[in-house]
Amino acid sequence: MTQEGALLVVIAVALGLLGLLAWGWHRRTRRDSGLVPPVGEVPAGAxxxxxxxxxxVATTAHDQPLERLAVRGLGFRSRADVTVTDAGVALDLTGQPRxxxxxxxxxxxxxxxxxxxxxxxRDGLARLDWHLTTPDGTTVVDSYFRPQQTSARALVDALRQLSDPAPTTGGDA
Known part of the structure; x- marks a missing residue:
């Protein structure tokens, strides 16, 4: 086989692999098209x-960290800011609506x-488990974050304030 022939074979294989990757991502986006991202702003006063x-890092099916979901705005890795408020969590991903x-x-x-x-x-990622809207109601998903200026523990501690039950005031008066 000549060098030109070998080059054509390599190019054909590479194009075939790229085509398979594109086809797989297209099928995934069709599968997840009913998942609605929670676009919105932090409530006033939070x-x-x-x-x-x-x-x-990613949003995945619950307890399936290797099953990425192709949710609009959450499908790809990105730099972001996570703002934890007493009303919920705001995600500001680069180039996406809040x-x-x-x-x-x-x-x-x-x-x-x-x-x-x-x-x-070990324990270098923060994981947030939450309900994502679907056509049939909601489904549980996990979102993963790699903190850049603090530890994953600090982010998790802030997020846990939202997932823990609200404190109740008790009194025997």
Missing amino acids: AVIGVFPVLY LFIPRAQILAASQATVAIDRVVE
């Missing part, structure tokens, strides 16, 4: 608990080590 610069997850939709926060295409030191 108290800010903290603002955390992060690398947004997303706001109300407190009522937040289930839990924890630390993680692995998410799709990202493996870090």
